[in-house]
Amino acid sequence: MDFELSPEQHAFRDEVRAFIQTRLPASIQERLRLGYPPTKQDIVTWQRILNERGWAAPSWPREFGGAELGQMERLILLDEMYRASAPLPQLMNVVLLGPVLMKFGTPAQRDYFLPKLVNLDLWFCQGFSEPGAGSDLAALRTAAKREGNHYVVNGQKIWTSNAHQSDWVFALVRTSTEARKQEGISFLLIDLKTPGITIRPIRSIDHDHILNEVFFDDVRVPVENLVGEENKGWSCAKFLLGNERTGIANVGLCRERLGYARELATRYTQGGKPLIEDPKLRGELAVLDAELRALELTNWRFLLTDSAQQALPAFASVLKIKGTELQQDIAALLARLAGPQGLELRSGDDRTHGPLTARYFHSRAASIYGGTTEVQKDILAKAIVG
Numbered sequence: 001m002d003f004e005l006s007p008e009q010h011a012f013r014d015e016v017r018a019f020i021q022t023r024l025p026a027s028i029q030e031r032l033r034l035g036y037p038p039t040k041q042d043i044v045t046w047q048r049i050l051n052e053r054g055w056a057a058p059s060w061p062r063e064f065g066g067a068e069l070g071q072m073e074r075l076i077l078l079d080e081m082y083r084a085s086a087p088l089p090q091l092m093n094v095v096l097l098g099p100v101l102m103k104f105g106t107p108a109q110r111d112y113f114l115p116k117l118v119n120l121d122l123w124f125c126q127g128f129s130e131p132g133a134g135s136d137l138a139a140l141r142t143a144a145k146r147e148g149n150h151y152v153v154n155g156q157k158i159w160t161s162n163a164h165q166s167d168w169v170f171a172l173v174r175t176s177t178e179a180r181k182q183e184g185i186s187f188l189l190i191d192l193k194t195p196g197i198t199i200r201p202i203r204s205i206d207h208d209h210i211l212n213e214v215f216f217d218d219v220r221v222p223v224e225n226l227v228g229e230e231n232k233g234w235s236c237a238k239f240l241l242g243n244e245r246t247g248i249a250n251v252g253l254c255r256e257r258l259g260y261a262r263e264l265a266t267r268y269t270q271g272g273k274p275l276i277e278d279p280k281l282r283g284e285l286a287v288l289d290a291e292l293r294a295l296e297l298t299n300w301r302f303l304l305t306d307s308a309q310q311a312l313p314a315f316a317s318v319l320k321i322k323g324t325e326l327q328q329d330i331a332a333l334l335a336r337l338a339g340p341q342g343l344e345l346r347s348g349d350d351r352t353h354g355p356l357t358a359r360y361f362h363s364r365a366a367s368i369y370g371g372t373t374e375v376q377k378d379i380l381a382k383a384i385v386g
């Protein structure tokens with residue numbers, strides 16, 4: 001099979017590239033290129049620009065404000081954003097929650113939430129994991145008891161990314177303990193301003209504040225915020241988690257970061273010579289480049305061939321494992337190239353690069369979120385051995 005882009009796909013890529021070049025604010029681009037994570041404001045600003053062009057929700061149908069792009073076009077859009085050091089559309093709103101509301105939501109939920117999700121007028125976070133319920137998510141215990149027109153929610157979520165700067169959380173809650181554990185779970189939308197919610201930060205080793213604990217203490221949630229049927233939230237969750245696949249390999253991100261590593265290696269010197277002249281480093285860059293190309297081709301094969309799609313979820317696990325490893329290897333290389341300067345956490349003066357050691361530490365989390373590497377390997381082993 002030929003994996004070259006079609007003339008139409010080439011034209012689409014050129015169109016995307018030109019759009020990003022003219023519309024992406026230079027200040028955002030420069031900060032991300034240096035290795036700083038995007039701020040909430042960066043993401044809001046860029047997503048609204050994309051929304052004006054109809055590209056903020058690449059996979060959504062047009063009737064809901066999406067771009068209705070095919071798999072390859074979505075990948076092209078994503079890769080071009082990475083390539084230009086642009087923030088991506090907000091994952092929780094666009095990739096995770098939006099499609100769930102389209103499939104399981106009521107017309108009122110769709111009408112109210114979807115336009116706000118795509119324009120980032122509301123910012124959602126994901127409240128799934130709990131202490132004791134991560135890989136084994138169905139073990140979750142946060143309880144929602146029906147009282148008249150409300151659910152009363154009690155319990156705790158953990159590792160909730162960006163809860164402190166979110167407006168709402170979509171949460172899995174336990175509404176029954178009678179049947180199998182997967183059958184007593186419901187999917188609720190909860191306004192984080194509701195009384196009884198406490199958000200506590202978890203500082204990570206990269207000194208960033210992304211993660212949080214979220215506590216629910218007699219939190220009253222209107223029943224109209226239930227998505228799908230009561231006790232059928234597991235179906236919503238499975239559908240939601242299956243929707244991350246197009247970008248799961250993170251090829252664009254790896255390519256952009258590898259390009260930046262090459263740039264630093266060209267600029268920095270040792271013993272009067274640019275680092276890039278060191279044969280060992282050149283070899284390392286070449287191997288990463290080759291592995292990345294192999295991952296890219298595998299990703300295309302996955303998206304373009306029906307048999308690969310049918311081999312799910314094993315194929316998606318390959319992409320997740322390999323993409324994560326490359327992301328971590330490249331982040332490690334960048335931290336090494338930056339040397340002691342990379343140790344600065346939030347360097348404002350040094351504009352050569354951002355906190356690359358902190359970004360390396362952050363990259364370690366990639367083999368935990370979105371399904372740990374060990375769990376992906378279990379899936380793979382089952383698919384191979386049966």
Ligand SMILES: Cc1cc2nc3c(=O)[nH]c(=O)nc-3n(C[C@H](O)[C@H](O)[C@H](O)COP(=O)(O)OP(=O)(O)OC[C@H]3O[C@@H](n4cnc5c(N)ncnc54)[C@H](O)[C@@H]3O)c2cc1C
Pocket residue numbers: 125126127128129130132133134135136158159160161162211365368369370371372373374375378
């Ligand atoms: C940076 C970051 C952001 C996150 N953001 C969110 C978020 O926004 N919302 C949210 O809900 N959650 C979030 N999470 C949580 C994430 O989904 C969980 O950490 C993940 O599912 C693993 O669960 P756990 O931490 O409970 O570890 P556990 O499931 O307890 O795993 C502990 C160890 O045991 C291994 N293990 C577990 N089960 C098996 C098995 N069956 N076979 C082999 N090995 C196994 C794991 O691989 C791991 O090494 C985030 C996590 C991180 C690190």
